[in-house]
Structures are given as C-alpha cells and as structure tokens.
Amino acid sequence: xxxxxxxxxxxxxxxxxxxxxxxxxxxxxxxxxxxxxxxxxxxxxxxxxxxxxxxxxxxxxxxxxxxxxxxxxxxxxxxxxxxxxxxxxxxxxxxxxxxxxxxxxxxxxxxxxxxxxxxxxxxxxxxxxxxxxxxxxxxxxxxxxxxxxxxxxxxx
Amino acid sequence: xxxxxxxxxxxxxxxxxxxxxxxxxxxxxxxxxxxxxxxxxxxxxxxxxxxxxxxxxxxxxxxxxxxxxxxxxxxxxxxxxxxxxxxxxxxxxxxxxxxxxxxxxxxxxxx
Numbered sequence: 001x002x003x004x005x006x007x008x009x010x011x012x013x014x015x016x017x018x019x020x021x022x023x024x025x026x027x028x029x030x031x032x033x034x035x036x037x038x039x040x041x042x043x044x045x046x047x048x049x050x051x052x053x054x055x056x057x058x059x060x061x062x063x064x065x066x067x068x069x070x071x072x073x074x075x076x077x078x079x080x081x082x083x084x085x086x087x088x089x090x091x092x093x094x095x096x097x098x099x100x101x102x103x104x105x106x107x108x109x110x111x112x113x114x115x116x117x118x119x120x121x122x123x124x125x126x127x128x129x130x131x132x133x134x135x136x137x138x139x140x141x142x143x144x145x146x147x148x149x150x151x152x153x154x155x156x
Numbered sequence: 157x158x159x160x161x162x163x164x165x166x167x168x169x170x171x172x173x174x175x176x177x178x179x180x181x182x183x184x185x186x187x188x189x190x191x192x193x194x195x196x197x198x199x200x201x202x203x204x205x206x207x208x209x210x211x212x213x214x215x216x217x218x219x220x221x222x223x224x225x226x227x228x229x230x231x232x233x234x235x236x237x238x239x240x241x242x243x244x245x246x247x248x249x250x251x252x253x254x255x256x257x258x259x260x261x262x263x264x265x266x267x
Contacts, residue, residue, distance in 0.1 A: 027180035
C-alpha cells in the first residue's frame with residue numbers, strides 16, 4: 001500500500017469516515033474494492049437494489065479515476081464510507097488531474113456519438129448522476145474529492 | 157474473460173462464463189468475441205446467463221461487438237439478469253438489441 005504522507009489534510013479528513021479503503025488506482029484494485037464491500041456489515045445490511053446501485057456507481061467513479069484522473073501512471077485513491085439510514089455516503093479522494101473546467105460532467109445520456117454511430121462509451125457519468133441521490137465535487141489540497149450519496153430506496 | 161461458443165443451426169451461440177463484464181475485462185471480451193464470431197452463421201446470440209454485473213465499459217464492449225458484426229449480422233442477447241437488464245434499460249441500449257428471455261433455438265426467424 002502506498003503511503004499518504006503528502007495528503008496531510010486529507011489523511012485527517014479521511015479518519016472522520018466510518019471506514020476508509022486505500023487502493024492504487026487500477027482495474028484489479030477496483031474489482032477488489034467492490035468484491036470486498038459485502039464483508040462490511042453496514043453494506044451487507046442494505047437492500048439488494050441499493051447494493052447493486054452502489055456497486056455500479058462506485059465502479060464508474062473509480063474507473064473514471066483510473067482512466068482520466070491518473071492518465072500517465074497510477075496513483076492512490078482513498079475511499080471513505082459512511083452509513084446513513086438505508087443508504088451510504090461514499091467520499092472518494094484522488095491526486096489525479098482535476099475535472100475539466102473544475103466541475104462534474106453533465107452526464108447527459110448520449111446513445112449515439114457525433115458520427116451517428118452507437119456510442120461505446122460516455123455512459124459513466126450518466127449512470128452516476130442517475131443512480132445517486134446527491135453528488136458533489138471539489139478540489140482540496142491538490143486532490144479531487146467526489147462525494148456520492150445513496151439514500152433510501154434506489155432508483156433501479 | 158472466458159467465453160464458450162457453439163453453433164446450432166443458423167445461430168452462433170456465445171456464452172460468457174465470467175460473472176462480470178467490466179473495465180478490467182472489456183478489452184479481452186471484445187477480442188474474444190471477435191475471434192469466436194468469424195463463422196458464417198447469420199445469427200449471433202450472446203448468452204449472459206452467468207453475468208451478474210456489467211458496467212459502462214462492459215456495455216460499451218457489447219456494443220462494440222455488435223458493431224463488428226455489422227452490416228451483415230446482428231448481435232442478439234439472451235438471459236439478462238435483472239441487474240444487467242436494468243443497466244441496458246437505463247441507457248436505452250435495450251432498444252438496440254433483440255433481447256431473449258431464453259436462448260433461441262435457431263428454428264425461428266430472428267425477431
């Protein structure tokens with residue numbers, strides 16, 4: 001596991017979460033995070049639809065970090081988990097590139113690309129927005145901080 | 157990414173043996189599909205009975221596999237789990253594919 005000495009502020013902030021996961025951003029590590037969630041009782045206690053939604057949205061958010069935040073080389077990701085009634089708040093910290101324009105993508109559903117062909121990508125932010133009850137993004141101390149809220153009944 | 161393929165009548169049936177099609181396996185999936193669907197069968201059916209999870213990368217890989225078969229053939233899907241079906245439905249990709257509840261037997265016309 002990588003040290004996080006450069007993340008002094010964030011290390012303090014991350015200790016405020018009920019559970020913190022630390023990974024290096026790559027596809028196998030993302031799979032490990034998702035497969036490890038059911039072993040955490042507050043996650044296991046959620047209804048199946050909510051668990052499915054969280055798994056999918058986390059996959060999308062973490063894959064975005066792997067592919068777009070850390071482009072040249074991998075990097076550390078902190079994932080803070082905080083249970084709420086029937087749901088979960090997930091806070092994801094990475095040291096990769098900022099979001100273009102400093103804000104979240106709109107995530108409109110685009111089924112076809114600009115050539116009129118069926119889209120093979122770009123569904124990620126649409127799914128994240130469609131399946132979270134709230135989300136926010138900020139830059140803090142050279143890091144991206146993405147907060148995702150899954151509350152109550154899922155939309156699935 | 158494990159796929160198994162067999163030909164029955166006019167159908168090339170490809171069954172995904174992994175339980176997820178995701179960012180970690182999307183490229184492998186596309187390559188395996190391409191190599192398994194080079195035959196003359198006019199119909200290609202992707203059996204997703206084992207797949208419990210698909211993310212946008214997996215979805216894109218299935219779309220890419222369909223595009224490879226065009227213009228001569230379509231890609232049909234079978235036995236989507238409720239979770240996988242919801243991802244296709246949310247993204248409207250369920251309107252793009254013929255989706256079967258059971259694996260077609262190859263004796264009927266393509267829907």
